Amino acid sequence: MAPSIASTAQARSASWRGRPPWRDRALPLLLAAGVVGLVIAERSKPRRIQTQSEPGRSLRNLAMGAMSMAVVAALEAPVAQRLATRSETGRRGLVQHLPVPDWMADALAVLAMDYTIYVWHVLTHKVPVLWRFHLVHHIDLDLDASTALRFHAADMLISLPYRAAQIALIGTSRRAWRLWQGFFFASILFHHANLRLPAGFERRLAWVLTTPRMHGIHHTARRVDTDANWSSGLSFWDRLHGTFRWEASGTAIGVAAYRDPSETRLRPSLILPFRRRLRDAWTTADGGGPQAPAAHVAPPKTQNREQ
Numbered sequence: 001m002a003p004s005i006a007s008t009a010q011a012r013s014a015s016w017r018g019r020p021p022w023r024d025r026a027l028p029l030l031l032a033a034g035v036v037g038l039v040i041a042e043r044s045k046p047r048r049i050q051t052q053s054e055p056g057r058s059l060r061n062l063a064m065g066a067m068s069m070a071v072v073a074a075l076e077a078p079v080a081q082r083l084a085t086r087s088e089t090g091r092r093g094l095v096q097h098l099p100v101p102d103w104m105a106d107a108l109a110v111l112a113m114d115y116t117i118y119v120w121h122v123l124t125h126k127v128p129v130l131w132r133f134h135l136v137h138h139i140d141l142d143l144d145a146s147t148a149l150r151f152h153a154a155d156m157l158i159s160l161p162y163r164a165a166q167i168a169l170i171g172t173s174r175r176a177w178r179l180w181q182g183f184f185f186a187s188i189l190f191h192h193a194n195l196r197l198p199a200g201f202e203r204r205l206a207w208v209l210t211t212p213r214m215h216g217i218h219h220t221a222r223r224v225d226t227d228a229n230w231s232s233g234l235s236f237w238d239r240l241h242g243t244f245r246w247e248a249s250g251t252a253i254g255v256a257a258y259r260d261p262s263e264t265r266l267r268p269s270l271i272l273p274f275r276r277r278l279r280d281a282w283t284t285a286d287g288g289g290p291q292a293p294a295a296h297v298a299p300p301k302t303q304n305r306e307q
Contacts, residue, residue, distance in 0.1 A: 034186055038145050038193055047196040047212060048253070050142045052261060058146040060266045064136075065149025071156040076163060083167040084177045093171015102173075109176035110183065111234075116166050117184070118237040120159065121230045132273040133158060135281060138226070139258040139269070143219050144194035152273060187233045191215040206246070210235045217245050221252040221259075223282045255281040 087093045095105045095112070124134035133155040140147045167177065191210040202211050210231045218229040228245035231237045238244035257279040262268065272278075 030182075035145070035189060038189055038195070042144055042194045045196045046194045047216065048143065048194055048251075050144070050194070051253075052142045052264075057140075057142060057264070058144075060264070060269070061140065061146035061150040063266055064151065064153075064269065065146075067153040068149070068151045068156045071153045076156065076160055079160065079164055080167055080177055081174065083164055084172050084174045087167060087171045088173040091171075093167075093169060095176075096171035096173075102175075105171075106173055106176040106179065109170050109172040110180045112170045113166055113172060113176070113180045114184075114233040115237055116170070117232050118230050118241075120162055121232060124155075125227070125230075130158065131281075132278060135255070135258075135278070136269050136272055138219065138255050138281075139264050139272075140219075141254045141259070141261060141264060142194070143192060143216060143253045145189050145192055147219075148188040148192035150269075152270065154273065184233055191232075203246075206235055207239075208235060209233070213246075214238075214244075216253075217248040219253050220248050220250045221254045221256045222248075222250045224249050226255075257281050257283055 087096055091097065095109045098105060098108070100108075124130040133152045136152040136155070137147070137150050140150055166172065172180070187210060191212055192215060193212050195212045197205070197212065202213055205211050206214055210229070210233060214229045214231070214235060217225050220226065225245065225248050228243050229238055230241075230243055235244070258264070258281070263272075
């Protein structure tokens with residue numbers, strides 16, 4: 001006989017209460033080690049030659065990331081924890097009504113969180129008021145792991161109602177929320193990285209995960225490329241919706257209308273979403289088409305020159 005919803009929820013709650021405390025500490029340590037390893041890998045096997053002066057650019061991105069993370073810690077985290085607890089203990093949300101083991105319910109919740117983040121990413125490009133804030137992320141003229149942190153703090157605030165709806169409607173438990181957070185953070189650092197992977201390996205990996213090549217195409221300064229590869233974790237959402245792209249039409253990073261490095265500095269970036277009028281991101285400042293100088297692609301160290 002299938003377990004009742006009540007007994008399944010009680011088992012999940014007991015499972016969570018019995019979770020060893022070392023697991024809570026292990027995930028941040030693993031993520032920190034991953035960040036260090038990723039930075040080292042970027043230096044040894046870069047995909048593109050950086051065009052902007054360092055460390056100024058990376059420090060600006062880190063400063064923006066710190067402000068965004070402050071919003072997440074102060075507002076998103078408490079709301080998410082409260083809603084996840086309510087979902088788990090009150091049997092609220094879609095997966096909480098499925099008579100399945102707790103590990104399966106959590107896996108389904110993580111899957112649903114990842115898919116709805118794909119939807120949110122599309123919305124941040126298509127809805128004008130959301131694009132105003134997401135544009136700050138895209139005007140970075142180089143692309144590496146620090147770009148993964150370059151989000152406007154108000155962008156995090158605006159996304160809070162959507163995140164709350166995700167958790168509440170899906171029925172994301174506390175454990176599923178922690179798992180998704182860790183996966184999402186690791187994924188965005190990885191696919192923003194200026195990292196050249198072996199071509200064959202990356203092509204196979206891209207069937208499952210969003211890779212640096214995939215997301216590099218999304219960050220090129222041509223709209224046909226930016227309107228593709230929306231996935232932030234699992235990559236098959238793009239294949240499912242026909243938005244997967246493996247070849248870029250250009251190589252320059254950023255958007256066509258914002259090629260002046262001074263506009264990517266901290267103060268202009270923070271002010272940008274609140275300007276009364278924004279330039280068309282895909283038209284150059286002189287009113288021409290979506291042209292941008294080509295980026296310098298770092299040559300691979302092997303004979304295989306596939307980007």
